[in-house]
Amino acid sequence: MDPQASDLPETLQHLRIDGQRLWASLMELAAIGATPKGGVCRLALSDLDRQGRDLVTRWAREAGMTVTIDKIGNGFMRRPGRNNALPPVMTGSHIDTQPTGGKFDGNYGVLAGIEVVRTLNDHGIQTEAPIEVAFWTNEEGSRFVPVMMGSGVFAQAFTLEHAYAAKDSAGLSVKDELERIGYVGPEEPGAHPIGSYFETHIEQGPVLEDHGQTIGVVTGVLGIRWYDCTVTGMEAHAGPTPMALRKDALQVSAALMQEVVACAHRHPPHGRGTVGMVQVHPNSRNVIPGRVKFSIDLRNASDALCEAMDADIRAVAARLSAESGLPIVIEPVSAYPAQPFHADCVDAVARAAQKLGYSHMPVVSGAGHDAVYMARLAPAGMIFIPCKDGISHNEIEDAQPEHITAGCNVLLHAMLERAGVAAG
Amino acid sequence: MDPQASDLPETLQHLRIDGQRLWASLMELAAIGATPKGGVCRLALSDLDRQGRDLVTRWAREAGMTVTIDKIGNGFMRRPGRNNALPPVMTGSHIDTQPTGGKFDGNYGVLAGIEVVRTLNDHGIQTEAPIEVAFWTNEEGSRFVPVMMGSGVFAQAFTLEHAYAAKDSAGLSVKDELERIGYVGPEEPGAHPIGSYFETHIEQGPVLEDHGQTIGVVTGVLGIRWYDCTVTGMEAHAGPTPMALRKDALQVSAALMQEVVACAHRHPPHGRGTVGMVQVHPNSRNVIPGRVKFSIDLRNASDALCEAMDADIRAVAARLSAESGLPIVIEPVSAYPAQPFHADCVDAVARAAQKLGYSHMPVVSGAGHDAVYMARLAPAGMIFIPCKDGISHNEIEDAQPEHITAGCNVLLHAMLERAGVAAG
Secondary structure, three states: OOHHHHOOOHHHHHOOOOHHHHHHHHHHHHOOOEOOOOOEOOOOOOHHHHHHHHHHHHHHHHOOOEEEEEOOOOEEEEEOOOOOOOOOEEEEEOOOOOOOEOOOOOHHHHHHHHHHHHHHHHOOOOEOOOEEEEEOOOOOOOOOOOOOHHHHHHOOOOOHHHHHHOEOOOOOEHHHHHHHHOOOOOEOOOOOOOOEEEEEEEOOOOHHHHHOOOEEEEEEEOEEEEEEEEEEOEOEEOOOOOHHHOEOHHHHHHHHHHHHHHHHHOOOOOOEEEOOOEEEEOOOOOEEOOEEEEEEEEEEOOHHHHHHHHHHHHHHHHHHHHHHOOOEEEEEEEEEOOEEOOHHHHHHHHHHHHHHOOOEEEEEEOOOOHHHHHOOOOOEEEEEEOOHHHOOOOOOOOOOHHHHHHHHHHHHHHHHHHHOEOOO | OOHHHHHOOHHHHHOOOOHHHHHHHHHHHHOOOEOOOOOEOOOOOOHHHHHHHHHHHHHHHHOOOEEEEEOOOOEEEEEOOOOOOOOOEEEEEOOOOOOOEOOOOOHHHHHHHHHHHHHHHHOOOOEOOOEEEEEOOOOOOOOOOOOOHHHHHHOOOOOHHHHHHOEOOOOOEHHHHHHHOOOOOOEOOOOOOOOEEEEEEEOOOOHHHHHOOOEEEEEEEOEEEEEEEEEEOEOEEOOOOOHHHOEOHHHHHHHHHHHHHHHHHOOOOOOEEEOOOEEEEOOOOOEEOOEEEEEEEEEEOOHHHHHHHHHHHHHHHHHHHHHHOOOEEEEEEEEEOOEEOOHHHHHHHHHHHHHHOOOEEEEEEOOOOHHHHHOOOOOEEEEEEOOHHHOOOOOOOOOOHHHHHHHHHHHHHHHHHHHOEOOO
């Protein structure tokens, strides 16, 4: 056992959150923007988002926390520690949702933080360092891009002015909508120290369910490379053109699409390769495609592995182009670096899961989260719990109450380890 | 030498059409609806189609022919023979074009027939059977479907009422437009005997050019099977879903798309397999496709071979479905039977090309032509000439004057063989 973990007093080893209270809060928040199919539509900076923010901050104040809002609308709900000169141990996530989103994505991470504080209150536990719970503005990016807007501004990934200027499809800006709902705070984004950061989240993938594990100890977030690939052939009539005289852009594309998957398999265990978008020109039943454009999404656990996959797929494309005689152009669209989490936080999560007797396994996050930006500022880690069939960004998104409880208990103990407990 | 061919008097062996006159007529007709890029836009039953019909029938009358129009607007331009109780030896094609069509598609076949008659007139040659030149209404089908409308009604492939009811995108009907341009004739479609039928046409494919041959002796028209294929997987986020847990509809589709081409190669020499149209759902860069729908176009020279390709691709799809666990549904969309041409006509074309000293080769037609319907009614054959780069249905469609001349000379001699020449 790690010395830090055993630093917690013996009585605290049995401390558990109130799963029913957490579930009830999740359901109450999910009622704001509830959809007939059981999901939630609570778009960033909408009236419903304001109602959600109002409810969460009311709960925080009822739990004795102070609430600070920064200029991009991020909220920081603080429970003081014994030594308030220490930077807070922070947790958080987001409460905006996709247009046809679920009840748990983001919301769980925020309310798990509130539940940790309620539990500490119930037991009169004082931490050494302060505890903070954050909700980050517009993580989803459905209404305004870029995604992970609040945490991105906080981590100076882009400027406040850039975020303010973003407009939705109706032409409304982030700045105007933030002002309208009353969530432009006084604090400069980023002017807020963080000791360490944890984020609890549904996995949004099928790995934990497939392995029958309760807790995913997230070791990092995959790097992403996005490309547009164009194969140019010769448009020709499907009838009069014999096979030997064709320059069929789709057939060469089909071979390369399969290589995108093969490339992922060549870079295990975390390599991922996806073709999600295809445009065929002229897209007519009896015309041999003259041009095909498709997306390539490559991911892996380190920037070096992403670079290796880039070189791999480019080499394959060059070979297919030489074999077919058809030009293949691969253009980078965007790239996100891999973000390993800090060993201290990863280990704290693993120790908590182990101590609490939950089955657990190391996992990577294939999708971005606010924790990616926090990891640039402080030691960070994430806790995943299973979600049904791995489905998220969907009204049928679902999670089991016992997993919701387990993830929050792991968060509680990981935060206590990092924050320390004041001597009774 | 075949006895029929040697039946022609020795003096006729040297008979040739006037290539310059034919070319001049092609260019004059191409001026009606000429496009800035050198093509022609003369949509069926438009004012320009009327101008084209008026010009062609004027030329026919100037050449001493009588003109009959039937109720679907097909035109029959007749030069009497010595024995007018015999059914005519007919040639023809269409003078409507694609919206961005070329000068030769269809138009060549009609004007080659006029040139044959002019040549016979020049030399005072009387045939035993009458000669007729037909132009068939709306072969292209760009403005009104079905395609090959006039010849289809003539051959009772579908009814006159069905054709009359067809409407263009502006809601105008075939019946109204035929009446407006004054081309509803008195004759019942099909009430018109045919002794044999020839059609001269640009190849609309690359085979003759690739082989450096002047004349394609068309042995038949490929049968066509059209299908819609749907592969159903599981839509999932490209990031959090590891390769082993994916049900990627596009990857299974890509394998099947390649098998469509492999299937064609397994049924040589005329097997053709094309995927021209693809729809990916939800078609998003970072979502593993949950459903892919794509077209399959299979062609071959006989219905038995088309049937064999059908069984082949269904077996491959069943195997891919079993291997991947993803349902694959292949739904027939439409089917057109293969149409072999009559040995007498095919041989007449080959003999004429041989006698005239033109390089020639047997070819199949991968696309439909009015001759397909005529072959249901009488012995029929087609003569192909090369077109530049195999390109048709395009304003840059092009053909060389010497090939235009050669094809018409072959038509002349094939028709004379079938019609017989009255003893001088």
